[in-house]
Amino acid sequence: MAATTMDSGEAGKGGPPEWMALALDAAPMDVRGFLAQGEDPFAAIMEAAAVVEFGGFLVIDAPFNPSPLRRVLAGRGFSSYGRKLSEGHWRVFFHLDGGADWESGAEVQVLPEGAMTWREDDGIHIDVRKLSPPNPMLAILRLIEGLDGDETVVVHHEREPHFLIPELAERGWRIARVANEVVNVRLWLERAV
Incomplete structure (x- = not known):
């Protein structure tokens, strides 16, 4: 498997969304430490998402593709794009843009x-x-x-x-x-x- 893998929501679109170039500058919030200690990072992620201004970005590092989190944030207007960087390491980019570029084929x-x-x-x-x-x-x-x-x-x-x-x-x-x-x-x- 390649070192960088796009998620299934973007595979049919021919690559990352245009806003990804801007999201690469955002510092990631690594929640793998929370999970390793048995803590749920959801509240911390929601706090971080609450201060993102329209047009801004939130980047999360997680040990797996956090599909339920992506759905919750989509409901709050975030588009997302995920990459598997290595085994046990996903980086998911969130863009507060009204949710225009969310995994359209993935309904919960x-x-x-x-x-x-x-x-x-x-x-x-x-x-x-x-x-x-x-x-x-x-x-x-x-x-x-x-x-x-x-x-x-x-x-x-x-x-x-x-x-x-x-x-x-x-x-x-x-x-x-x-x-x-x-x-x-x-x-x-x-x-x-």
Whole structure:
């Protein structure tokens, strides 16, 4: 994989947006330290975003593509463009421009339990962090039961959900891969062969 990778939201547009040249001068806010200490950087990011003036920039360094954060800031008028700089290091550029250049193909849906879902190149993502039990399991099971075909589901969870494993097996699913980051355990779910 190349050292710099554009995210799926920009891939069809032929490269970075025009405003990126100006955003490169902005100093990044590195939230990887927060996450390594088990702290949620959301409040600090929102504070930093609140002082950005129209036409200004916010740059975040994170250990993964923070899609839910990008959706929240899009709702506040920020366009975004993400680059994977290396394994475990994403740099996401935010431009306060009314959200004109946001990942147009990436729509978020909120399920009855409060989980967010969206589609990326590697499958359907579901974020169940911050939900109280049993809502994470209910949201995941609702999602997989409604899928046809061999779609991959990427779960964003706060911890490894051990009670989910037998429920998946009953439905013909399995956990194919796990990435265990401090406040984002990602699970790739696939139909069992």
